[in-house]
Amino acid sequence: MKFLKEEFKDFEPYSSPLITDGIILNANESGYLPPKKVLDKIYKSLSNIEFNRYPDMDERLLNKAIAKHYQIEEENVTCGVGSDELLDTTFRAVLSPNDLVLGFMPSFSMYKVFTKLSLAKFIQVEPDDNMLFDVDKMIDKMKTYQPKMAIICSPNNPTGQYFSKDDVRKLIEASKNTLIILDLAYIDFAKEDYTKIALEYDNVIAFRTFSKALALPSIRVGYAISKKDNIDLINSVKAPYSINSISQIIAKIAIENYDSYNDQIELIKSQREFLFKELIRLGIKAYKSEANFIYVLMDNKYYEELLKNKIYIRKFASTIYRITVGTEEENKKLLEVLGCVQVK
């Protein structure tokens, strides 16, 4: 990478394996297609697309549908090519070289990448022995470092920890001069959705995605909710026309029919509890999760056996893994394979 600038010397191309066969439990995707009602509407709508025109640059109809869903104003919403694009844009818009970003780790790996792309510095807050993060610990570090930005991912990817609304509020209120990045990619699977807390304060942006509970990672759409000033900040840096017309229409249909996802979301939540109990029963160290995945510590032999059976989970290190909750059938197959492994 001869022309790559010096500061990015240790960057490597981001890659994810293309798996077309087997049980895919490595990317926190939904094991289900969107509900039939949603799919039918999507197929019908495609014939109305004006392929010869640019998409609506301000994704007005989609923003309007999202605003209606939350009963908020359109000026408080903006969309991006996945929440990835919105996070990237926000980091670039806010951070100058050597600014500080505070965040729990392990968490979503892109936070560190986006920090680095802005030539800012990431300060991490570690979990306790039970992999639990403490908001008070982050607040203490906030007071010490006065960071430009602090990130909270709830439920946290990959550990599954959910932060209560009160904890999030405490963090937001700890410093008016720190922008709080509230990543709620998995909040549909948790106790309470508190996205609208972002409209109560000037210093918080909530990030949401269509990629997880709404089962649409293929269309690459995410959205941010915040006070108008912060939405303007994102829109002033975001690339024009980034979300194509097809994705805009599909996302609009999905959010307008959010209630039709309730059954599959409930199913994933109950399968998560089933999987958790069964993993513990097998003697695997599993962490309580409020997302659609479970963080586990287990011998590498389990992983090898899953691979042999074409069951793919996410590996972080030789004993650290994340398992996406699949369909009932997929989870049973996973447990069957794990149950046959002799560790000692």
Ligand SMILES: Cc1ncc(COP(=O)(O)O)c(C=O)c1O
């Ligand atoms: C915590 C978290 N935030 C954001 C994203 C990005 O999601 P997308 O770009 O698909 O909206 C992911 C993807 O896995 C994630 O885990």
